[in-house]
Amino acid sequence: NAGVTQTPKFRVLKTGQSMTLLCAQDMNHEYMYWYRQDPGMGLRLIHYSVGEGTTAKGEVPDGYNVSRLKKQNFLLGLESAAPSQTSVYFCASSSLAGRYEQFFGPGTRLTVL
Amino acid sequence: GESVGLHLPTLSVQEGDNSIINCAYSNSASDYFIWYKQESGKGPQFIIDIRSNMDKRQGQRVTVLLNKTVKHLSLQIAATQPGDSAVYFCAENRGGSARQLTFGSGTQLTVLP
Numbered sequence: 695n696a697g698v699t700q701t702p703k704f705r706v707l708k709t710g711q712s713m714t715l716l717c718a719q720d721m722n723h724e725y726m727y728w729y730r731q732d733p734g735m736g737l738r739l740i741h742y743s744v745g746e747g748t749t750a751k752g753e754v755p756d757g758y759n760v761s762r763l764k765k766q767n768f769l770l771g772l773e774s775a776a777p778s779q780t781s782v783y784f785c786a787s788s789s790l791a792g793r794y795e796q797f798f799g800p801g802t803r804l805t806v807l
Numbered sequence: 808g809e810s811v812g813l814h815l816p817t818l819s820v821q822e823g824d825n826s827i828i829n830c831a832y833s834n835s836a837s838d839y840f841i842w843y844k845q846e847s848g849k850g851p852q853f854i855i856d857i858r859s860n861m862d863k864r865q866g867q868r869v870t871v872l873l874n875k876t877v878k879h880l881s882l883q884i885a886a887t888q889p890g891d892s893a894v895y896f897c898a899e900n901r902g903g904s905a906r907q908l909t910f911g912s913g914t915q916l917t918v919l920p
Contacts, residue, residue, distance in 0.1 A: 698850075725905045734816075736896055736910035737851070744905045752907070784850050794839050794906045798850030 695720050698799035700785050706805045707775045715770040715802050717785030725788040726768040727752070727796060728760060730781040737784060743768055744790075775806045819917045826884040828914045830897035833878060839900040841908065842871060842882045846893045854882070854895075884916075892918045 698719045729737040739752030741760040749760045759771045782803050786796040820826045838859040843851035857864045857871045864871050870883040894915050898908040
């Protein structure tokens with residue numbers, strides 16, 4: 695099993711450009727999450743999903759949109775990138791049963807110039 | 808607002824010594840806590856968890872202690888090794904949907920030779 699994968703690993707954007715980050719998990723998890731991590735800080739929840747076709751806002755949702763058309767995929771979109779969105783983005787997934795553990799992907803380092 | 812926080816941002820220990828990483832939380836409704844380890848350039852990795860109905864849980868070389876009276880959580884690592892050098896985060900579930908976790912800002916553990 696690959697676990698949680700993220701593409702791309704790195705990306706540089708200019709202000710105003712758009713992009714989509716892709717997260718995929720092969721553990722048949724119901725819940726999926728997008729976080730951002732800024733230097734010296736913990737992870738902050740952007741959006742999350744409790745199942746296919748459903749999404750909800752987290753702590754810092756402004757400037758981002760998400761979609762979960764398939765259970766195994768969770769997409770994070772930036773419609774008009776801003777320098778404040780320079781960060782490392784992590785995707786995670788979790789089962790609705792058992793431990794509350796979230797399994798994390800390797801991250802995407804995004805720089806907005 | 809309520810937050811999960813850490814007492815010390817950095818901790819240096821000699822190889823072979825025991826490490827203790829502390830975490831304070833302020834939400835008395837939190838019922839589940841997790842410790843994560845994050846190595847440089849990687850996503851967070853689960854270490855150990857504990858439910859609020861417990862005060863101690865042991866894993867391989869790690870022990871988590873929970874003191875609900877003072878809302879304090881600690882991670883003890885026995886016989887610290889160079890591979891333990893990483894940032895350690897505590898996270899709590901405050902009862903939100905989708906098993907959401909709120910992360911602290913992290914402690915950088917450095918193991919000295």
